[in-house]
Amino acid sequence: xxxxxxxxxxxxxxxxxxxxxxxxxxxxxxxxxxxxxxxxxxxxxxxxxxxxxxxxxxxxxxxxxxxxxxxxxxxxxxxxxxxxxxxxxxxxxxxxxxxxxxxxxxxxxxxxxxxxxxxxxx
Amino acid sequence: xxxxxxxxxxxxxxxxxxxxxxxxxxxxxxxxxxxxxxxxxxxxxxxxxxxxxxxxxxxxxxxxxxxxxxxxxxxxxxxxxxxxxxxxxxxxxxxxxxxxxxxxxxxx
Numbered sequence: 001x002x003x004x005x006x007x008x009x010x011x012x013x014x015x016x017x018x019x020x021x022x023x024x025x026x027x028x029x030x031x032x033x034x035x036x037x038x039x040x041x042x043x044x045x046x047x048x049x050x051x052x053x054x055x056x057x058x059x060x061x062x063x064x065x066x067x068x069x070x071x072x073x074x075x076x077x078x079x080x081x082x083x084x085x086x087x088x089x090x091x092x093x094x095x096x097x098x099x100x101x102x103x104x105x106x107x108x109x110x111x112x113x114x115x116x117x118x119x120x121x122x
Numbered sequence: 123x124x125x126x127x128x129x130x131x132x133x134x135x136x137x138x139x140x141x142x143x144x145x146x147x148x149x150x151x152x153x154x155x156x157x158x159x160x161x162x163x164x165x166x167x168x169x170x171x172x173x174x175x176x177x178x179x180x181x182x183x184x185x186x187x188x189x190x191x192x193x194x195x196x197x198x199x200x201x202x203x204x205x206x207x208x209x210x211x212x213x214x215x216x217x218x219x220x221x222x223x224x225x226x227x228x229x230x
Binding site for chain 2: 035037039044045046047050059061095097100105106107108109110112113114115
C-alpha cells in the first residue's frame, strides 16, 4: 500500500527549531518529488516546499524562505523539513505529499500523509 | 493573498448538485487540481489536470474549465462529501504551488 507517514511534531518555543520526518512506503521513493504542505488552525492549505527526486532542486514558499530547509535521504525513504526561527504563525498541521513525477515545475500532488502537528508557543 | 479565488462556502441538500468555482488568471495556462479534506483527515485529490478523476474517486465528482474559471461539480451529493475543497495550480511564475482559499461544502 502506497503510504506516507509524518513524525516529529510537538510544542516548540518561539525562535526554536524542530525537524520533521516523512517516511514513504509501498512505492519507489527515489522516483518522485515530494512536498511539504501545512494547514494552520482555522486557515486553508499552504504550500511550504518541494524537493526533486534526487534532492538536486528545492523550492520554497515565501513565508518560509530562509528559515525552513527541505531535504531527503533516499536510502532511508525519508523526507525531512528542518524548521528554524519558528514563529507563532508557523503553528500548523504539516503534511508531506508525493508529487506525480520526479521533478517540476509544474507540480501536482497525488498521495498525502496524515500530518504531524507543530505548535509554536511560549 | 491567494492567486486563486474560491467562494468560502457552498450549501446543498443530499442528492442535489454542488458546484464550486475557482478563478485565477493562471488557469488558462496551467492545470488545476481539486483537493478534498474531510474534518480530521488527510487531503485527497479528487480531480487532476482540470477534468481527470483519479482511480478510486466516485463518478459523481467531475471537473470542467472555461477560460479563467475551473469548476468542481458533485452530482448527487452525499453526506460523506461534506468537507473543505481546495483548488490548486501553479503561481504566475510557474515555479511555486498555489492553493485557493478553500470552500467549505455543507450538506444540509
